[in-house]
Amino acid sequence: MSRPLNPWFHNTVKMQRKVESDGSTPELSRKTFTELLVTKMGFTAAEIWCIMSDAPKGTYLLTFMSESICRRYWQMCWSRRDEKPFSDFHLECQLVLEVKRMTVHVYNPHVNIQDLTTFLRRHCTVTREPSRNLDSDGIWDGKWTVMVKLKEDPTAPDGIHHPPSSFSLGRDSGYLYYPGQPKLCNKCSKPGHTAKDCTVQVCKNCKREGHTARACKEEAPCNLCGAVGHRFKDCPQRAKSYSQLAKPPGREAQEEAAAASLPVPAPRKTKETGRRKGPRQE
Ligand SMILES: [Zn+2]
Ligand SMILES: [Zn+2]
Numbered sequence: 001m002s003r004p005l006n007p008w009f010h011n012t013v014k015m016q017r018k019v020e021s022d023g024s025t026p027e028l029s030r031k032t033f034t035e036l037l038v039t040k041m042g043f044t045a046a047e048i049w050c051i052m053s054d055a056p057k058g059t060y061l062l063t064f065m066s067e068s069i070c071r072r073y074w075q076m077c078w079s080r081r082d083e084k085p086f087s088d089f090h091l092e093c094q095l096v097l098e099v100k101r102m103t104v105h106v107y108n109p110h111v112n113i114q115d116l117t118t119f120l121r122r123h124c125t126v127t128r129e130p131s132r133n134l135d136s137d138g139i140w141d142g143k144w145t146v147m148v149k150l151k152e153d154p155t156a157p158d159g160i161h162h163p164p165s166s167f168s169l170g171r172d173s174g175y176l177y178y179p180g181q182p183k184l185c186n187k188c189s190k191p192g193h194t195a196k197d198c199t200v201q202v203c204k205n206c207k208r209e210g211h212t213a214r215a216c217k218e219e220a221p222c223n224l225c226g227a228v229g230h231r232f233k234d235c236p237q238r239a240k241s242y243s244q245l246a247k248p249p250g251r252e253a254q255e256e257a258a259a260a261s262l263p264v265p266a267p268r269k270t271k272e273t274g275r276r277k278g279p280r281q282e
């Protein structure tokens with residue numbers, strides 16, 4: 001096995017020739033590789049920054065002139081990964097591996113940041129916790145910066161799971177963006193049109209297609225953890241606020257707390273009197 005592609009290897013697709021059943025790796029010359037996998041696929045030399053190859057090992061690194069060209073090539077080869085000649089290779093792209101700077105804005109500035117992180121972790125790998133964006137006066141602008149790695153999704157057109165650009169957390173709504181985010185419809189999450197022109201019927205309750213919220217028989221999933229059976233306010237993954245922690249959950253707990261607090265005043269008094277007496281050394 002060759003070394004994995006480093007995430008900082010920008011705009012690069014790595015193609016590693018698969019080993020045949022007899023253990024051999026048929027050699028493909030650099031020239032043939034370029035002809036078969038670049039020129040024939042409609043990409044020109046002007047779109048390529050560099051092709052590094054190690055033909056005996058079957059390793060080819062294609063670096064493109066821009067991220068958009070790289071994305072176009074990656075989508076093309078990923079969607080045809082079961083067809084020849086792509087099926088002869090293990091495909092890897094830095095667009096999937098790289099750490100991205102994501103900006104998240106929830107309209108409620110008091111949103112619990114742990115809940116926001118829990119939500120983000122459902123969709124991507126958080127490599128650095130959210131931090132507040134401060135302006136030149138040191139005042140927060142309401143947005144968060146999070147470093148993330150996107151997850152792989154074999155069913156997506158580019159093999160990448162893209163977090164929803166707009167989302168809800170309980171009653172709070174927000175949006176997020178990052179470099180290379182595809183332009184998807186806010187309503188149906190499909191490419192090629194905006195929510196304004198969307199003709200897909202998406203249920204506002206369960207987010208499934210083909211019926212209205214009024215006709216919906218499904219239970220809406222929790223918008224924090226995605227599970228069905230509870231709402232955001234009851235989500236077990238929700239971070240506990242100070243008021244929730246202070247509020248005893250039931251009568252039993254209240255009684256327990258009352259019983260536990262009974263002996264407290266007595267030792268405090270002695271401690272105080274003791275302290276007052278302490279410094280006086282007569
Ligand atoms: Zn749509
Ligand atoms: Zn529904």
Ligand SMILES: [Zn+2]
Pocket residue numbers: 222223224225226227230231232234235236237
């Ligand atoms: Zn939940």
